Amino acid sequence: MSLIKCTQMNSRILLNMCKYDSPRFLTREYSYKTIKRPDPRTLKMPTPESAPNLIEIIKEKIRLNGPITVAEYMHIVTTNPTEGYYMKKEVIGEAGDFITSPEISQLFGEILGIWFYAETQKMCEAKPLQIVELGPGKATLLIDMLRVLNKIGYTSHDLSIHLVEISSTMQSIQANRLCVSHRPVEIDMPHNHEGETLSGIKVYWYNDLKKVPQNFSWYVAHEFFDVLPIHKFEKTEKGWRELLIDIDDTGKLLYRLSGNETQAVKMLIRPPLDSGDRTELEISARSLGVARQLAKRVDEYGGLALIADYGHEGEKGDTFRAFQKHQIVDPLETPGKSDLTADVDFSQLRIAASKNPGEENYALVVGPVKQKDFLEQCQGELRLQVLIDAAKKDEDKEKIKSAYEMLVDPNKMGERFKFMAFYPSTMASILAKYPPLGFSNLKP
Incomplete structure (x- = not known):
């Protein structure tokens, strides 16, 4: 239709409308209605009895949209509000599906506390200080680190604790172990829960690292990256x-x-990830994003980031699996009842976080090193002897020794678990003179 004809038609319509005096002919027959938006504070999750089964949720999604990625599958299985793996039960420990290093020995968390303090002395006093832990588990690692800081002289005026946790179940476990009092907060706050320790240290919970205040911080990510979708x-x-x-x-x-x-x-899939003769790849976009966030925060606002996880340096291609009652099971069987995990590719984290010449600065990356080497370089055996000497019973002495051996034995956790650290890019000359503790055989 020509522009002239279209204009003439619109003119006739307007003239016909003007013949009528009543305004009702100018009112639209179908219009929007004002509705009251529900208050988010009054909304409640469905009860487990009324919530749909997780396997049916996954199957229905596939029926409607076609095959899903492994990343989508992991995300649904781990984070579904009512049926997700981390949302409905305590999963860590002898009675759960897996056990972590902090649960094996207090020595692990104490050494990490000493590492952060020692490395921070190379740059500043670190007061006030934020301790930020991603995926705090049962808060055992944090409790052991706080014991060290208390001995050093840190008080509630010197530090605050910021925990990134999406599971309300795990959040409750952490709060009950850390705090003498805790409470939910208004929905418009960046954090969703807060509390205080016995000594008055403020504790805050977030569902995303982006919401954590950008200040000088110690960032801890222990067995966090291995559960992110791949x-x-x-x-x-x-x-x-x-x-x-x-x-x-x-x-x-x-x-x-x-x-x-x-x-x-x-x-x-971009170079150098697809280089060589590799025929299988696992890539976690979420992991790369978090690694870059940590690196930028450390570089711009100061602090340190320490990643501890089981993984490799790019030599593996198929590591996706599930754990149930400490046994490996089929990841596609009984979703929501087993821990889905994949080895961390530390070479990818390095690429995401490193400072690149000519590009925007991120951080100095050191590692990965084997857990055995890290703990031994941090004087783990010396701390072990102190704990053994303090034990009163021979049975307790043997348990302490056995726990440490599990952490460093190459056939157990000593080589499978690795450490990587992020430093501010301005510390290059300092680290050249004073090599990173635990990474002394490596250069940043």
């Missing part, structure tokens, strides 16, 4: 393809390779 890729004759999760004719979950390049293939 994308899995395989190299075929047609190039890289993504491993997806689908359902078969019987309703059972299974893996399926994508026929074409997915968006994740286009966005994530």
Whole structure:
């Protein structure tokens, strides 16, 4: 239709409308209605009895939208508000599905506290100080670190605690162990819970690292990155393809390779990650983002970041698995009842966090080093002897010794677990003169 005809038609419509005196002909028959928005504070989660089964949620999503990525699957399984793995039960310890180093020996957390303090002395006094832990578990690591700081002379005026935790169940466990009092806060606050320790130290909980105040901080990420969602890729004759999760004719979950390049293939597989003769890759976009956040915070506002996790330096390609009652099980069986995890690729964290010449500065990255080497360089054996000497019973002495051996034994946790640290880029000359504790055989 020409512009002239369209204009003439609009003019006739306006003239016809003006023939009527009553305004009711100018009122739209269908219009928007004003509604009252519900108050978020009054909304409640469905009860476990009324919530849909997690496996049915996953299957329905696949039926509606097609196969899902492993990253989507991990996200649903771990964070579903009512049925997610970390949302509904205590999972750490002998009675849970796995056990962590802080739960094995108090020595682990004490050494980390000493490491942070010693390395901070190379730059400043570190008062006031924020301790930020990502995925604090049962808060055992933090409790052991605070014991060290109390001995050194830190008080409630010198530090505050900031915990990044998405699970209300784990948050409750942490609050009950750390605080003498704690409470939820208004929804418009950056944190969603707060409390105080017996000595008056303020404790705050967040659901995202981005909400934590940007101040001088010690950042701790122990067994945090291994549970972040990963994308899995395989190299075929047609190039890289993504491993997806689908359902078969019987309703059972299974893996399926994508026929074409997915968006994740286009966005994530870039040099040098796809270099060499690798035929399998696991990449966690979330891990890369968190690593960069930590590096930028350390570089811009000061502090240190320490990552401790089991992982590798790019030599592995298929590490996705599940743990239930300390045993490896099929990740696609009984979702929500087992711990989904993948080894951390420390080479990818280094790429995401490192300071690159000619580009925006992030941080100086050291490591990874094996847990055995880190603990021994931090005088773990000396601390072990102090604990043994303080024990009154031979049985207790043996338990302390056995726990330490589990941490450093190459066939147990000594080599599988590794440490990596982020320093401000301005500390290059200082670290050249005073090598990083625990990483003394490496250069930043």
